[in-house]
Amino acid sequence: MSPIKIGLVGVGKIARDQHLPVIAANPDYDLVAVASRNATLDGVDSYGSLDALLDARPEIEAVALCTPPQGRHALARHALERGRHVLLEKPPGATLAEVHDLVGLAKEKGLALLATWHSRYAPAVEPARAWLAGRTLKSVSVSWKEDVRHWHPGQEWIWQPGGLGVFDPGINALSIITHILPRALVLKAATLEFPANRQAPIAAQLDFQDLSGVPVRAEFDWRQTGPQSWDIVVETTDGTLALNRGGAAMSIDGVAHLEEPEAEYANLYALFSRLVRNRQVDVDLAPLSHVADAFLCGHRVLVEEFHD
Amino acid sequence: MSPIKIGLVGVGKIARDQHLPVIAANPDYDLVAVASRNATLDGVDSYGSLDALLDARPEIEAVALCTPPQGRHALARHALERGRHVLLEKPPGATLAEVHDLVGLAKEKGLALLATWHSRYAPAVEPARAWLAGRTLKSVSVSWKEDVRHWHPGQEWIWQPGGLGVFDPGINALSIITHILPRALVLKAATLEFPANRQAPIAAQLDFQDLSGVPVRAEFDWRQTGPQSWDIVVETTDGTLALNRGGAAMSIDGVAHLEEPEAEYANLYALFSRLVRNRQVDVDLAPLSHVADAFLCGHRVLVEEFHD
Numbered sequence: 007m008s009p010i011k012i013g014l015v016g017v018g019k020i021a022r023d024q025h026l027p028v029i030a031a032n033p034d035y036d037l038v039a040v041a042s043r044n045a046t047l048d049g050v051d052s053y054g055s056l057d058a059l060l061d062a063r064p065e066i067e068a069v070a071l072c073t074p075p076q077g078r079h080a081l082a083r084h085a086l087e088r089g090r091h092v093l094l095e096k097p098p099g100a101t102l103a104e105v106h107d108l109v110g111l112a113k114e115k116g117l118a119l120l121a122t123w124h125s126r127y128a129p130a131v132e133p134a135r136a137w138l139a140g141r142t143l144k145s146v147s148v149s150w151k152e153d154v155r156h157w158h159p160g161q162e163w164i165w166q167p168g169g170l171g172v173f174d175p176g177i178n179a180l181s182i183i184t185h186i187l188p189r190a191l192v193l194k195a196a197t198l199e200f201p202a203n204r205q206a207p208i209a210a211q212l213d214f215q216d217l218s219g220v221p222v223r224a225e226f227d228w229r230q231t232g233p234q235s236w237d238i239v240v241e242t243t244d245g246t247l248a249l250n251r252g253g254a255a256m257s258i259d260g261v262a263h264l265e266e267p268e269a270e271y272a273n274l275y276a277l278f279s280r281l282v283r284n285r286q287v288d289v290d291l292a293p294l295s296h297v298a299d300a301f302l303c304g305h306r307v308l309v310e311e312f313h314d
Numbered sequence: 315m316s317p318i319k320i321g322l323v324g325v326g327k328i329a330r331d332q333h334l335p336v337i338a339a340n341p342d343y344d345l346v347a348v349a350s351r352n353a354t355l356d357g358v359d360s361y362g363s364l365d366a367l368l369d370a371r372p373e374i375e376a377v378a379l380c381t382p383p384q385g386r387h388a389l390a391r392h393a394l395e396r397g398r399h400v401l402l403e404k405p406p407g408a409t410l411a412e413v414h415d416l417v418g419l420a421k422e423k424g425l426a427l428l429a430t431w432h433s434r435y436a437p438a439v440e441p442a443r444a445w446l447a448g449r450t451l452k453s454v455s456v457s458w459k460e461d462v463r464h465w466h467p468g469q470e471w472i473w474q475p476g477g478l479g480v481f482d483p484g485i486n487a488l489s490i491i492t493h494i495l496p497r498a499l500v501l502k503a504a505t506l507e508f509p510a511n512r513q514a515p516i517a518a519q520l521d522f523q524d525l526s527g528v529p530v531r532a533e534f535d536w537r538q539t540g541p542q543s544w545d546i547v548v549e550t551t552d553g554t555l556a557l558n559r560g561g562a563a564m565s566i567d568g569v570a571h572l573e574e575p576e577a578e579y580a581n582l583y584a585l586f587s588r589l590v591r592n593r594q595v596d597v598d599l600a601p602l603s604h605v606a607d608a609f610l611c612g613h614r615v616l617v618e619e620f621h622d
Binding site: 076079100101102103104106107110167168190191192193195196200205217295296297298299301302303304305306 | 384387408409410411412414415418475476498499500501503504508513525603604605606607609610611612613614
């Protein structure tokens, strides 16, 4: 089968760190060109907009949208209307309605659409899901604490309405627990800490229950300097499962069961290739829906101003 | 067919103003008893909790839940688990996940579940929907402005997280426009005004677009004294449709087309009776999902403190 001719929109940090190297390494893809308002890329044709990209390079079959979430819906809708398959960086939109719309449009057009919950493709996530299936849970604890200055240097969009703040990394944890836990979750209470000078929270504490009443506590914090935490601990009647380093490592009762190299975006692009060949949609709204619930029913607290 | 033996939980303002008179007037229902933490009702047996109600009166087939939204999920889940049909006052829950859960449970158990978007049953709503179908829209403007002190005297829950604030009435407008407009809406921008001493907004401005790009502007305000506004104006290429008084009245280019007596809850209970007979679920998540989107991507502004 000939490689998928792909274009990439939004040449920012996530595109350079993940998408471009993974596309280059995967023989299923042929990167035709990129679109970016101001960035260029050595050795790759670059256009100023999605429209210019598709006008100049009609052979493009699929686009990867790596721009901030606030403008993603318009780009995705436009690409689908012009008959292109679409890969959406996470979160898949700034609102639930946007994502519902894209799912409907992709199905109507028979095009592939992928909402990339990349953390679900961390190497230990499937083994954790398999180990938990059928076991009796006692409690779940999520700690997702990192240094925003290190991971999102100068990214203003992340603090603006629709930018999600600490839920931008936190939604990765939610994408994992909604995948590995045997039962659906319902948010019972939440606290969101907003810096007095910002529109998005810098920290959040979420208390979910699963549908059998198991407490699921998640703590997200962007003020963590020193060691960073991306840990999920599930206590069961058969022992304690820990997923560490964002799903890269797994242990049971402290004994390492898996320590594999990270390959999240490689797995995602392998999945997207299958979706494109079969013209399928893979969009799970659950992680974004839980974030919307947290904003909807969360207790807002104003905290110290944040300056980059 | 024998009347549906119904119990009512939460004897507050909405129960007294609407549910109880409508149940009394409808021969499809036999009100068995009510549950309330502190209120009692002349001539009707009253119990301290849902459990006490169902224990004492096992003949109850259906329950109407008129308590505040924050505790509704636990009550509804419990009633469904005990095999009772459930009518949910609006909003149907404090989170989207709660409502998803109830829909799944009701379907699994083969029980009726109704999310009551009562404003959709205002007399002019169906005629407005019929008139708009197939017409070309130019713009939509929603003005939902009322005096919170008059309509929600001393209701603390409405200001607490999950209480929705001005979206408690505003969701009525959203339930109408999501029903009468021909195309789905996507929220593009929102501003939410929070009193500095409250957890819920007192005003909001929402800018939607429908999927053909028509602008839909909604203004909600709880600080309106004097005349109250519950108006929706739809400009089309064939003239301007106005829905006034919350859907009770309709005019086209200023000419009244309909002025019917209000019968929202009577219509709702007629619908619920059909759902119970057929063990069906009628839960549209769109209005609550748009509210969640507004909290998710809205610009928050702090305004003057509110004191009851």
